[in-house]
Amino acid sequence: MTSTPLVVLENVNKHFGDLHVLRDINLTVNSGEVVVVIGPSGSGKSTLCRTINRLETIDSGEIRLDDQPLPAEGRALARLRSDVGMVFQSFNLFAHKTVLQNVTLGPMKVLRKPRGEAEAHAMELLDRVRIGNQAQKYPAQLSGGQQQRVAIARALAMSPKVILFDEPTSALDPEMVQEVLDVMTDLAKDGMTMVVVTHEMGFARRAANRVVFMADGEIVEENTPDEFFTNPRSERAQDFLSKIL
Numbered sequence: 001m002t003s004t005p006l007v008v009l010e011n012v013n014k015h016f017g018d019l020h021v022l023r024d025i026n027l028t029v030n031s032g033e034v035v036v037v038i039g040p041s042g043s044g045k046s047t048l049c050r051t052i053n054r055l056e057t058i059d060s061g062e063i064r065l066d067d068q069p070l071p072a073e074g075r076a077l078a079r080l081r082s083d084v085g086m087v088f089q090s091f092n093l094f095a096h097k098t099v100l101q102n103v104t105l106g107p108m109k110v111l112r113k114p115r116g117e118a119e120a121h122a123m124e125l126l127d128r129v130r131i132g133n134q135a136q137k138y139p140a141q142l143s144g145g146q147q148q149r150v151a152i153a154r155a156l157a158m159s160p161k162v163i164l165f166d167e168p169t170s171a172l173d174p175e176m177v178q179e180v181l182d183v184m185t186d187l188a189k190d191g192m193t194m195v196v197v198t199h200e201m202g203f204a205r206r207a208a209n210r211v212v213f214m215a216d217g218e219i220v221e222e223n224t225p226d227e228f229f230t231n232p233r234s235e236r237a238q239d240f241l242s243k244i245l
C-alpha cells in the first residue's frame, strides 16, 4: 500500500441554510485505499461525497485531488467529474439507452474516444462486472443488481482516479446485494481508490483499509475496521453499532 494522498479535505465546512452539515472535516484518502464511511442517516455522508466531485460547493476549507484544489468551472470541472466517479443508490442509468451505450456515452462525449475504442473498453468492463452478455439490453430488462453493476462499469469507463459509492446496495433486493459487493471487493483488490458509504458491515470489515464514522456532520472516529468493530473508541460509535449489529 502506497501512502500518496489522492483526496485531501482540510477544515471543510458546509451549511444548508442554518444547518451545519459538514463541520471541520479533515480527511485524507490515499491512492489505492478503501475508506468506508458509516453513520446515522442525516449525518452528512452523502454531502461529503458530493463535495468531492463538486456536486456541492463548500463554504470554507479546501479539497484537493492529486494536490490540486478542485476546479470551479469549465473544462477543468468536466475533467474533475471524470476523475471522480460516482455510483449512487438509485443507479441513474439512461433508460432509453442500451447497457453498452450507457457505458460508452461518457468516454465518447467527454473523453472524445472513437466509438470502436469506447465499445471495446466498455465490453472489457462489462465482463469485469460479470454482465458482458447483457450489453444490448435496456436497463429496465435487468435486475437491480445487474443495473448497479452497469453503473459501476460506467464509472470505470472514465478511468477515474477514485470512485465514490453512496449506499450502492441500499435500494437492492437482499438477494442482489452480494453480487454488487463482490464486484466492489474485486475493484478494491485491484487497487482502485474507493470511498464507500454503506451499511454493509461485512463489506466494511473485509474490504476497508479505514472506517470513518460520522455523526451530526462531524468525523467522530477514524479507525481500522478491526478496531472499529471490536473496540470503538467513541460513545456515539458504540451506540450506533449496538443498534445495527
Ligand code: ADP
Pocket: 016, 019, 021, 039, 040, 041, 042, 043, 044, 045, 046, 047, 048
Ligand atoms: P446522510 O447521507 O448521512 O444521510 P446527507 O448528507 O444526505 O446525510 O444530509 C445531511 C443533512 O443535510 C440532513 O439533515 C439533510 O436533510 C440535509 N440536506 C442534504 N441535502 C440538502 C439540501 N440540498 N438542502 C437542504 N438540506 C439538505
Ligand code: MG
Pocket: 045, 046, 047, 166, 167
Ligand atoms: Mg446519504
